[in-house]
Amino acid sequence: MGQLVLNKSNIVKVEKVSKSFSNKKQEIPVLKDISLEISRGEIISILGESGCGKSTLLNIIGGFEKADEGKILLEDKIVKEPTRKCIMLFQNYGLFPWRSALKNIELGLEGLNLNVKDRRDRAVHYLELVGLGDKGDLFPHEVSGGMQQRIAIARALALQPEMILMDEPFAALDTFNRYYLQDELLRIQSQEKTTIALVTHDIDEAIYLSDRVFIMHANPGKIHKEIKIQLSKPRDRTHSDFQYYRKLIFEEFRFNRTATPIEFNI
Ligand SMILES: Nc1ncnc2c1ncn2[C@@H]1O[C@H](COP(=O)(O)OP(=O)(O)O)[C@@H](O)[C@H]1O
Ligand SMILES: [Mg+2]
Structure with a gap:
């Protein structure tokens, strides 16, 4: 009581980002004027239908794609290319099939200034963590x-x-494995305090994991609404409070139905 509440510092700022792709000599606007901020240690989700521009936005945040307009700031520095401070995790895992689990992790560490033993120890540590x-x-x-x-x-x-x-890190998994991995992610994140920005088309996943959900609408992709999930973790998917958020978010999409069919896991 009476304590000073400090604002969490922002780690990422997305400032007025727009992006178009050319298709048969036509410019197709994919992202339009997107702005958002992510606090250190937060988990946020970007939720929207397929094709609304989620991956494009994530790729721009990670420095894999360039915005036509606007900019990304990571710790107050403009993002121009991918860096080790901000790592992308893909749906298809991106592992090298000819390397063992441990060697896959060690490979990622090869660019760091670590000797062989430290590299091995660190890889073992994180393999144990998961x-x-x-x-x-x-x-x-x-x-x-x-x-x-x-x-x-x-x-x-x-x-x-x-x-x-x-x-969409868990999209390829069956429901039970997805739930298990979501719990694992929350456990690891509470330990490591890594900031996570997640793209998903799964309303349930967004509510279960996120501190805030950014709802994206398509053509061109825009942030339509930001919803703070004010439920303590771990969350109970069957609780009425959880259902409240499902309904709230679902309604946001229902009233925005476009000509293209939307497929959501609801
Ligand atoms: N490299 C590209 N060249 C042309 N069009 C692209 C490219 N990448 C994505 N698009 C188009 O941009 C739109 C948004 O794609 P994407 O960001 O992958 O959406 P989401 O991840 O939400 O499914 C889609 O219409 C897609 O076809
Ligand atoms: Mg995508």
Whole structure:
């Protein structure tokens, strides 16, 4: 009581970002005037239908694509290219099939100034963190999709980034594995305090994981609404408070139905 409440510092600022792609000599606007800020240690979701520009926005934040207008600031510096401070985690895991789990993680560390032992120790530490301490010698094809994604998460975390960008990271998994991985992600994030920006078309996933959800509408992609999820974690998907947010978010999409069909996991 009476305590000074400090504003959390922003780690990322997206400032008035617009982007078009050329298609058969036609300019197609994909993102229009997107602005948002992400606080350090936060988990945010960008939620929207397929094709609304979520991946494009995430790629611009990560420095993989260039905005036509506007800019991205990561720790107050303009993002011009990908950096180790901000790592992208892809849906298809991006592991090298000819390397064991441990070697995949070590590979990511090769650019760092670590000796062989430190590199190995760090890789082992993060493999243990994702619960795969005994799976280091296995190759990606020898483990399940869920485990492959955990290896990819360990590889990203091992770089000790300020931020991880996740593009529909659990979309390829079945429901049970997805729920399990979501819990794992929350457990790891509460330990590592890494800032996470996640792109998803799954309303349930956005509510379960996020501190804030940015709802994106298409043609061109715009942030339509920001919703703060004021539920303590871990969250109960069956609780009426959770249902409240599902309904709230679903309505935001229902009233914006365009000619294209929307597929949501609701
Ligand atoms: N490199 C590209 N060249 C041309 N069009 C693209 C390119 N990348 C994405 N697009 C188009 O931009 C739109 C948004 O794509 P994307 O960001 O992948 O959407 P989402 O991730 O929300 O499904 C889509 O219409 C897609 O076809
Ligand atoms: Mg996408």
